Structure formats: structure tokens, C-alpha cells
Amino acid sequence: MAVKIFIATDQLDSVLEKLATKIDLWIPALLKEDKSGPTGFIPYEPGKSPVFERQTTLPTKKLLLPQVETLLRFEYKKDPEGGSTSSIVVDDARQVRPTLVFGARSCDVRALITMDRVFSQGPYVDPYYVERRKNTFFATLVCEQNDSKCFCSSVGGGPADMEGSHLKIVKLDEGYVVEALTKEAGSLLEGLGEAVDKAKDTKAGKIVKEASKRIVGDLDTKGCAEAFRNRFAQNDFWVQMVSQCLSCGVCTYVCPTCYCFTITDETQNLKGERMRSWDSCMFSQYTLEASGHNPRPTKLERYRNRVGHKFSYIPEKYEGILGCCGCGRCIRSCPVTIDIRQVVGNLKENSNEQ
Amino acid sequence: MNNNPYLPEMATVQEVITETGNIRTLRVTLDNKERMDQFSFRPGQVGQLSVFGTGESTFVINSPPTRKDYLQFSVMKTGEVTSRIHQLNAGDKVGVRAPLGNGFDFEAMKGHDILFIGGGIGMAPLRTLLLYMIDNRADYGDITVIYGARSPKDLCFTYEFADWRAGNVNLVLTVDAEFPGWKERVGFVPTVLNEEAPSPNNRLAVVCGPPIMIKFVLFNLKELGYEDPQIITTLEKRMKCGIGICGRCNAGSKYVCLDGPVFSYDQIRAMGGEL
Numbered sequence: 124m125a126v127k128i129f130i131a132t133d134q135l136d137s138v139l140e141k142l143a144t145k146i147d148l149w150i151p152a153l154l155k156e157d158k159s160g161p162t163g164f165i166p167y168e169p170g171k172s173p174v175f176e177r178q179t180t181l182p183t184k185k186l187l188l189p190q191v192e193t194l195l196r197f198e199y200k201k202d203p204e205g206g207s208t209s210s211i212v213v214d215d216a217r218q219v220r221p222t223l224v225f226g227a228r229s230c231d232v233r234a235l236i237t238m239d240r241v242f243s244q245g246p247y248v249d250p251y252y253v254e255r256r257k258n259t260f261f262a263t264l265v266c267e268q269n270d271s272k273c274f275c276s277s278v279g280g281g282p283a284d285m286e287g288s289h290l291k292i293v294k295l296d297e298g299y300v301v302e303a304l305t306k307e308a309g310s311l312l313e314g315l316g317e318a319v320d321k322a323k324d325t326k327a328g329k330i331v332k333e334a335s336k337r338i339v340g341d342l343d344t345k346g347c348a349e350a351f352r353n354r355f356a357q358n359d360f361w362v363q364m365v366s367q368c369l370s371c372g373v374c375t376y377v378c379p380t381c382y383c384f385t386i387t388d389e390t391q392n393l394k395g396e397r398m399r400s401w402d403s404c405m406f407s408q409y410t411l412e413a414s415g416h417n418p419r420p421t422k423l424e425r426y427r428n429r430v431g432h433k434f435s436y437i438p439e440k441y442e443g444i445l446g447c448c449g450c451g452r453c454i455r456s457c458p459v460t461i462d463i464r465q466v467v468g469n470l471k472e473n474s475n476e477q
Numbered sequence: 478m479n480n481n482p483y484l485p486e487m488a489t490v491q492e493v494i495t496e497t498g499n500i501r502t503l504r505v506t507l508d509n510k511e512r513m514d515q516f517s518f519r520p521g522q523v524g525q526l527s528v529f530g531t532g533e534s535t536f537v538i539n540s541p542p543t544r545k546d547y548l549q550f551s552v553m554k555t556g557e558v559t560s561r562i563h564q565l566n567a568g569d570k571v572g573v574r575a576p577l578g579n580g581f582d583f584e585a586m587k588g589h590d591i592l593f594i595g596g597g598i599g600m601a602p603l604r605t606l607l608l609y610m611i612d613n614r615a616d617y618g619d620i621t622v623i624y625g626a627r628s629p630k631d632l633c634f635t636y637e638f639a640d641w642r643a644g645n646v647n648l649v650l651t652v653d654a655e656f657p658g659w660k661e662r663v664g665f666v667p668t669v670l671n672e673e674a675p676s677p678n679n680r681l682a683v684v685c686g687p688p689i690m691i692k693f694v695l696f697n698l699k700e701l702g703y704e705d706p707q708i709i710t711t712l713e714k715r716m717k718c719g720i721g722i723c724g725r726c727n728a729g730s731k732y733v734c735l736d737g738p739v740f741s742y743d744q745i746r747a748m749g750g751e752l
Contacts, residue, residue, distance in 0.1 A: 194483045197529040211529055211570050215481055246735070247482045247720035355749055383724030386483075386717045390530035397483075397529075402725070410725050410751075412715045413556035416688065418728075418751040428727075428751070436730035 126309035128316030129323055131298040136169065138315050139225065143167050145311060146260070147222040149186060151179045164224060173226050175294060178268045182379035182452065183224050183231040187238065187255045191400040194251070194386065199393040216396070219254045223311065225262045226292065229284040230275045230450035232261050234379030236287065237448070240441045241382055251399075260308060262290035262301065265334045272451030274340025274464055280449055283334035293327040300327040340449055342464045343471075344434065347445075350470035351435035358423065364466045365426040367459040372403035374453035374461075380433065380446050383409070404428055426461075434467055482720045485527050485572025486512060490565050491547050496633040497626075499554045500598055501563055504540075504547040505571060517576075518542055520583055520605040521711060521739045524575030525719045526550055531561040535716045535734065537602040538575060543612035548575065551601040551633060577719045581606050581683070581709070581739050590618040592675045594694055596666050596686025597626050600633050602711045602738075603685055611644035620644075621675050625651040625666040625690075629659050649673055667693035670701075677702040684710045695742070705743035712738045712745075712752065728752055 130138045142148050148167040151174050153160060162174050163181035193216040200212065224231075235256070242252035266275075266282040275281055285291055289308035293300045300319055303309035319327070354360050375381040385402040389395055402409055405425050411417045419425045437446035447463070454462050487508040494502040503526075507513040520541055527533035534556075540549035554563045565571065583606065591610065595603045603622075610617045622641065626632045629652055641648050651662035651669045662669055666686065682703055684694055691710065698708055714726035714733040721735030728750030731737065745752070 199529070211487060211572075213484065213487065213529070213572070215484055241722060247722065249483075249722055250481050251483075352749060382722075384717070385723070386533065388530050388532045395530045397527075397532075402723075404724065410715050412713065413559065414713075418714065424751050431729070431750075432724075432727070436727065439730040 126303040126312050127319050127324075128301050128312050129298055129319045130301060130316040134316070135299065136172065139167055139173070140169050141315055142223065142225070142311065143169075147220050149183075149222060149224045151175065151226045154180070167225070175226055175264060178228055178230075178266075178270075178273075178450065178452075180452070180456070181377060182234065182450065183227050183261070184234070184379050184382075186222060186224060186259055187235070187252055188382055188384070188401070191398055192251065194397045194399050196394070196396050198395075201393070217251060217254060219258050221258045221260070222255075223260045223262060223289075225290075227261045227263045227288070228266050228268070228450070229263055229280055229282060229286075229288070230266075230273075230448045231379055232263055232287045233275065233278075233280040233284060234448040234450075236444060237380045237437060237441075237446050238382060240437075240444065244441065260289040260311070261287065262292055262308075263288035264292045264294065265331050267294070267334070269337060269339050270451070272454040273449065274342050274451060275449035276338045277340040277342035277344055277464075278445045278447050278449040281335060282337050282339055283331050291331075293330050295323060295326055295330070297323075300324070340464070342468055344445060344467065347467055347470055348435040348438045351431050354470050355427070355431070360469070361423045361427050364469065365422055365461065368405075368422045368426055368461060369459060370405050370407070370422045370425065371458060372405040373456045373458070374463075375403040375405055375429070376401070377452040377456045379448050379450055379452070385409075404432070430463065430466055430470075433463075434470070482574070483718070485525065485533075485574045488548075488571050488573045490567055490569045490571060492567055493565060496551060496635075497631050500551055500633055501554075502539075502549060502551045502633070503562065503565065503571075504549050505573065506547050507573060508570075513545075516545065516548070519576070519580030520609045521578070521580035521602060522576035523578045523719070523734070523738060524548065524550065524573055525577065525716075526552075526562065527572035527574070528558065528561045528565070529570075529572060532558045533572070533574070533717075533719075534558040534562070535577075535719055537605065537711065537738070539601040539604045541605045541609040541612060543609055548573070551598065553598045574719060578734060578738050579736060583609060586610075586681055587616045588618065588679075590675070590678075590680040591620045592680055592682040593620070593622040593624070594666060594670060594682060594684045594686070595622070595624045596690040597631060598633065599686035599690075600624050601685075603683055604634060606683065607641065607646070611641065611646065614645060618679070619647065619675075621647040621649065621673065623649045623651070623666060623669055623673060625653070625669065625686075627653050629656050665693070666690050667697045670694060670697050674701055677704070677707060680707065682708050684708060705746060706741050708742040709739060710742070710745075712740060714738075 149164045161180035242249040291302045433446035488505045492504040525533045536550040717723040721732040726733040729748040731748045
């Protein structure tokens with residue numbers, strides 16, 4: 124029997140407080156005082172109330188791929204005899220603690236299907252990601268967002284999709300029904316909340332059932348990889364699609380499946396760190412070579428690469444899975460209203476003409 | 478390599494050779510002697526050379542697997558990391574992540590005549606395969622090398638040209654313009670290629686050099702009757718991770734660092750993407 128508990132709305136804070144003693148707990152919350160301002164995931168603190176009403180502005184991405192992280196540390200050591208540099212100590216900087224994200228959404232978790240392939244399918248496995256992934260648990264809300272920018276059902280997900288989640292959260296008027304989907308997650312719930320009575324269980328079941336029936340988004344992604352290849356060299360098409368792009372990169376910043384990064388060394392005196400930080404394919408420097416040559420010199424090539432990466436290159440490389448989780452964040456955040464659904468939809472429209 | 482592909486192995490610079498005004502060659506050995514003895518790679522595979530505190534850059538290991546006293550990297554001073562590498566001396570410590578990438582399919586090349594066409598620093602990736610073939614000379618037919626640079630001062634590996642010729646290699650050297658004391662050919666590489674016109678019969682062309690040279694060499698090779706699968710090159714891209722993850726060196730769904738850098742022209746055409 125799966126472990127299932129009920130948390131009354133006024134008990135949520137005390138339950139989260141107890142949960143936080145068992146595991147590092149992250150919740151969706153306001154990033155500024157402004158109630159309508161941006162939201163994102165932050166470490167839980169007593170008194171901080173989670174924002175479950177709307178999808179977070181920023182995804183859970185940084186839990187697995189921090190915006191900046193240390194890959195290794197090094198230190199030049201002076202040889203007391205010779206006085207010159209004699210050795211370098213390099214150590215791997217990993218420190219990962221078990222973490223629970225309470226209040227993720229299925230799109231956030233679905234993104235990990237893409238991320239997992241990239242970081243752990245090999246031939247090279249990224250140990251930093253893999254270790255975080257193993258130690259990060261997701262309590263996922265059965266989603267009631269369904270706004271005009273969402274399209275999770277178009278990319279294989281759905282509002283009640285629990286693939287990859289460890290706990291399921293169903294929001295009722297009077298509180299939350301939380302169900303463990305794995306044994307390990309069940310032990311996290313021990314001693315928390317109260318038993319779920321039949322009425323609440325039925326209500327929760329109904330909400331889940333309705334959510335699983337909901338089709339969110341109407342983008343047809345079938346054949347998009349091939350359509351992209353056919354469109355690749357049609358400059359007119361891409362000019363039309365991205366003429367208003369500002370190359371600001373916000374679409375990649377808010378995207379749960381955008382993982383491209385750069386590696387740089389930071390150093391002070393004889394000590395330093397090699398860091399990895401988020402990068403963006405929307406920036407011209409991303410591919411600029413030391414010789415001055417740039418394979419993607421304008422926003423046209425760069426935006427085309429972003430669409431291609433998600434809807435053609437990733438499916439081609441990883442047995443058809445898409446590099447998009449349908450969260451709609453790039454559409455919501457774009458200052459010039461570029462809509463990736465339109466671009467992908469248009470790939471197929473008359474793609475053999477022009 | 479260890480189980481963390483981002484961790485370099487410590488290595489020591491054994492020798493620095495000044496090739497040209499802006500190209501230096503470093504010979505390095507891994508500090509772990511056992512690893513150095515076991516180190517195996519294919520000609521054309523690359524390594525990430527790092528100077529801790531400045532960063533990492535990708536270079537082909539241009540010494541062949543048949544000569545393993547050291548790993549050799551030739552570095553043109555162009556950016557931040559390469560400038561720092563140019564300051565290194567024998568005895569200095571560097572990090573090495575290698576071997577990475579695919580390398581040349583030297584097995585499939587057996588029994589063929591080979592035409593190397595190199596320009597400037599582009600000779601480095603060809604050198605490893607050339608020396609491998611010289612060390613296994615009986616496996617390959619005619620080996621012709623057309624190597625050019627702006628001036629005699631811009632040619633790399635000049636100190637071993639005699640050894641190449643002694644290895645039964647038809648070495649054709651050329652510079653862009655007349656130069657006092659220069660006794661070899663004068664003219665751009667694509668022009669010299671047309672003058673030499675090596676038959677495409679049972680021959681593979683291995684090309685590396687600046688984009689403008691590649692462009693005209695390709696055109697001329699096609700004119701000479703070479704088909705796309707007979708033309709092999711090593712691609713260049715900005716790289717960071719070197720292991721097919723960080724995202725920037727893709728051409729279509731292929732990563733130059735992982736699936737390349739060696740591709741034949743039919744493969745390049747099939748993968749699409751920006752070059």
C-alpha cells in the first residue's frame with residue numbers, strides 16, 4: 124500500500140518544517156516581495172510560504188545543474204627549496220546532499236528525461252549531474268496551470284504526468300494529499316500529516332483523473348525533426364521567424380532543458396577553481412572561435428540551432444525524445460513574443476515550397 | 478582516464494620547440510608513469526591541454542601512437558589560453574585530458590595511396606597520421622604531402638622534413654611568394670595541387686588548413702575526380718567540455734569534439750548544420 128498523507132492548509136508550514144529536518148527542502152516561492160513578481164525554487168525556511176498557484180518563473184533546473192558550480196580546485200605550491208612552482212593539487216569539488224523539491228510540476232520533471240540522456244547516457248558520463256540526480260527527489264503537483272502558453276501534452280507529457288517524480292501532490296480546497304510513488308519517498312512521509320479519509324481520497328482521485336484527461340496545447344510535433352532538416356537552408360523562413368529576436372538569451376535561461384555551459388578558471392594568488400556556468404547558444408560569443416571565425420554569426424543561425432537542437436538534433440541522437448518539456452516559459456518570458464510553438468508548427472507548413 | 482572526465486591528469490612539459498613566430502610545439506609526459514606507459518590513442522585524436530588558472534583548449538596530439546616518449550601538441554598563439562601556453566617552459570606543469578574524439582580510420586586507409594594537403598598549423602593533425610604511416614610504411618601505397626605556408630618562416634616541423642622524405646614520402650613544399658633562399662615551390666596550395674594532380678585512383682586525400690585553403694582545395698580535388706568519401710578532413714570548432722555535453726561544437730546532431738574531429742566530406746554533407 125502506497126504511503127499517502129493529508130496535510131491541512133494551515134498545517135503545511137509545520138509539516139514542511141519537519142520535512143526539512145529529514146532532507147534539504149526546496150520550495151517554489153516569490154523571489155522578491157512583490158506578490159506578482161518572479162518565482163523560483165529556494166531552500167525552505169520556516170515561515171516561507173510556497174507558491175503553488177502558478178508555475179514558477181524559473182524552473183528546477185539549477186537543482187541539478189547549478190548556474191555556477193565548481194568542477195575542481197587547484198593550488199600551486201611553492202617548493203621551499205627551489206622557491207618556484209613545484210606541484211599542483213587538483214581535487215574534485217563534489218559535495219551533494221539529499222534534496223527534496225516540494226512543489227515541482229510535471230514539465231519540470233519531464234525535462235529530466237532530456238537532461239538524463241545528455242548527461243548520463245554517455246559515452247562520457249557527467250559525475251556532477253549524475254550524483255545530484257541520484258540525490259534529488261521531486262514532489263510533483265498535479266498541475267492546474269493550463270494557461271495559454273502551456274503545451275506539455277504536445278511533447279509527451281501532461282498535467283498529471285508523474286514520470287520521474289517521487290511524490291505526487293494533489294491540491295484540494297482544504298489542503299494537500301501527498302502520495303509516495305517510491306519506497307524511499309514513502310519513508311520521507313513517515314510521521315507527517317494525517318491519514319487521508321475516504322472523502323478526501325475520492326476528491327483527490329477525481330482531480331487526478333480530470334487532470335490526466337486534459338490535453339494541454341495543440342502543437343503537432345510529429346515529423347518535426349524531418350521538417351526541420353527540410354527547412355534548414357531556407358533563410359527566408361528563418362528570417363521571418365526570428366526577425367524580432369533581441370538575442371537576449373532569456374529563453375535559454377528559463378528553459379528546463381537548456382543545459383549548455385561554459386568552463387572557466389577563476390584564480391586568486393596561488394589558488395583557484397575551474398567553474399562551470401550556464402551559457403547560452405543565443406550569444407554570438409558562444410561559438411566564436413579564436414581565429415575570428417563564427418559558425419553561427421547571426422541570430423538567424425543561433426535561433427535555428429536552438430529550435431533544431433530541441434526538435435531535430437536531440438530526437439535524432441536519442442531515439443526520438445524531444446528536447447522540450449512544453450512548459451511554455453520561453454514564450455512567457457520572451458520580450459518580443461517569439462513563440463516556439465509557432466516556429467515548430469510552421470516548420471511543416473508548406474515546407475517543400477519556397 | 479579516471480571516472481571524472483572533467484579531471485585532467487597532471488603532466489610535465491619536457492620540451493618547447495619554437496616552430497614559427499606564433500606557433501610553438503610542446504612535448505609533455507603524464508606524471509603518472511604507469512598511465513604514460515599504458516596511454517593509447519589513434520592518430521587524429523585530440524587532447525585538452527590546461528594551464529590551471531587560465532583554462533583549457535583542444536589540440537590534436539600530433540605525435541603518433543607509434544612514438545610514445547611524449548605527447549606532442551602544436552599551439553598557435555591566438556587567444557587567452559594559447560598565449561599562456563606560449564609562456565610555458567620545460568618543467569612546467571599542465572593538465573591533460575586525452576585522448577578525446579574519433580581520430581583517423583588508419584585501418585581502412587591501408588592499401589591506399591595517400592595525399593596529405595596541409596596549410597600552416599593545419600599540418601599538425603596530419604603529422605600524427607603521416608608519422609604513423611611512415612612507421613608502418615609497407616601498409617600504405619604512395620604518400621604525397623603538399624604542405625604550404627605564407628613564407629618559409631611560417632612552415633612548421635621544418636627540422637623533420639628530411640626524415641619524412643627518408644620515409645619514402647613525396648614531400649611538396651610551397652610558399653605563397655618568392656623568398657630569398659627558397660628553393661622549393663612557390664604558389665598557393667590549391668594551385669600546387671593542380672600542378673601535381675595526384676590521381677584519385679585508389680587514393681584518399683587528407684586535408685587540413687585555413688578555411689579559404691580548404692574551400693579551393695575541395696574545389697580542385699573535385700575537378701581532379703576525387704569523390705566526397707575520398708576526402709577526409711579534421712574540423713575545428715570552439716570547444717569547452719571536449720566530451721559531447723556542453724553543446725557548442727555541434728554541426729547538426731554531431732559534436733565535433735566527440736564524433737569528430739575527423740570526418741569525410743560525405744559525412745559532413747549528411748550531418749548538415751553550421752561549420
